[in-house]
Amino acid sequence: MTLTIAPMEGVVDIYMRDILTRIGGFDLCVSEFVRASQTVYPASTFYKYCPELLSGGRTAAGVPVHVQLMGGNPTLLAENAEFVASLGALGIDLNFGCPAKTVNRRDAGATLLQWPDRLHDIVAAVRKAVPETIPVSAKIRLGFADKTLSLENAQAIESAGASKLTVHARTKLEGYRAPAHWEYLAPIRESLTIPVVANGEIWTKEDFETCKQISGCEHFMVGRGVIARPSLGLEIAGVEAQKFSWKKILLLLLEYRTLIEEMEGTSLRQAGRLKQWIKLIGRTYEESNEFFARIRRIQSPDDINDELLRLSEDLRVRDAIGESDIAPLHASAL
Ligand SMILES: Cc1cc2nc3c(=O)[nH]c(=O)nc-3n(C[C@H](O)[C@H](O)[C@H](O)COP(=O)(O)O)c2cc1C
Structure with missing residues (x-):
């Protein structure tokens, strides 16, 4: 069984990956997508x-981070993949799930x-461009408007050489609306030989168990x-x-803020990220909703x-x- 932290643009950045992987329970992270549209990036x-590419492609806790690329041009994606592999990426993931209209x-x-x-052509081109030792995976939804092509x-x-396939169990049209259709994962898993990673609407351990039972999958992405739990x-x-106490969650928020401050100074962009985290935590912690209501209109990172x-x-x-337990974040200390 493996558990991967999902790529989430604007949310799961190096700070979040650092905190979550130090807490533990995860085998892999995937970066926010890098959109290859015109050029090979520097x-x-x-x-x-x-x-994390600057430190062996792993988080401080040692969990590998694969780099996600997105685009529609096989040659450009292959060139970017080859380059990021040369920078030490431990794996390349291809995004075929982003529903954003602009994308x-x-x-x-x-x-x-x-x-x-x-x-097929994109995966094959990327697979060919990077060394065999570097896994190339893909992430899809069940379809665009409907599920007929899943x-x-x-x-x-798979036939293009991907080593793993993550399936977000919804179509593009279904967006992020619950439920996720885990029942569609079983036939996909049965028709492939590569691992199929189940993704979508796993909020609790019970959800995980239900998803496992319905999909028959051994690998999961959350x-x-x-973020909420x-x-x-x-x-x-x-x-x-059981879930962490609310006090422990506040400690994590403080840690996140401190990491951001240490690494880049506070900025409005990061205040937005902090707010977004506080909002999502409200799905699990009622206290966070009250706190979010208090800060939602505040713009200044210092005031937050x-x-x-x-x-x-x-x-x-x-x-x-x-005080001494703040830095290591070991769950056992709490
Ligand atoms: C704010 C946000 C940003 C996301 N960014 C990405 C991304 O960069 N790459 C990607 O493949 N999926 C992205 N996703 C989709 C997630 O990886 C995941 O497939 C989806 O949220 C369903 O899983 P969940 O129900 O566990 O959240 C994003 C989702 C959200 C909500």
Whole structure:
């Protein structure tokens, strides 16, 4: 069984990957997508999306980070893949699931699910361009407007040489609306020999178990679920019996803020990311909804920091947990 942290543009960046993989329970991360539209990017672009390339392609906790590419041009994708492989990427993932209109209009993401032969040609070109030791995987949805091509798309990707296929169990038209259609994963898994990774709507250990039973999959990817419930990996692994306390969550938010501050100074972009995390945590922690209501209109990162610190001090987060436990984030200390 493997558990992967989903690529999430604007959410799962180096700081989030660092925090979540130090908490534990995950085997792999995938970077935010890098859209190959016109050129072979310089190294600085790949370092921006996947700074872990500068430290062996792994998070500080040692979990590998594969680099995700997105686009519709096989040659351009192959050239970018070859280059990022030379920078030390431990794996290349190809995004065929992005539903954004601006992306789809530009011949990238989920729109390609309408043409199995194009999926095949992209995967084959990328596979050929990178050394055999570097896995090339793909991530798809069940289809674009409907699910009729789901098997054909999956088989096209396998026959092109992909080593693994992640399936977000919804069509592009279904967007992010629940439910995810896990029942469509079983026939895909049965028709392929490469591993099929189940993705979509796993928010709790119970969801994981139901998805496993319905799909028959052995490999899973979690996105919003782990952002909303950072203990999810440990719960699935049976290390934690229940979700973290709200105080522990505040500690993680403080850690995230500190990491950002140390690495790049606060910026409005990062305040947005912090807010987004606080909002998603509200799916699991009622307290976070109250907190989000308080900060949603605040624009200044410093003011958000102040609110976070005030709340933590009110709750005596550091006293309760112990100052010395802040850095390592070991679940067992909490
Ligand atoms: C904010 C956001 C950003 C995302 N960015 C990416 C991305 O860069 N690449 C990708 O393949 N999928 C991306 N996804 C899709 C997720 O990887 C995942 O397939 C989807 O959220 C379903 O899984 P979940 O229900 O566990 O969240 C994104 C999803 C969200 C909500």
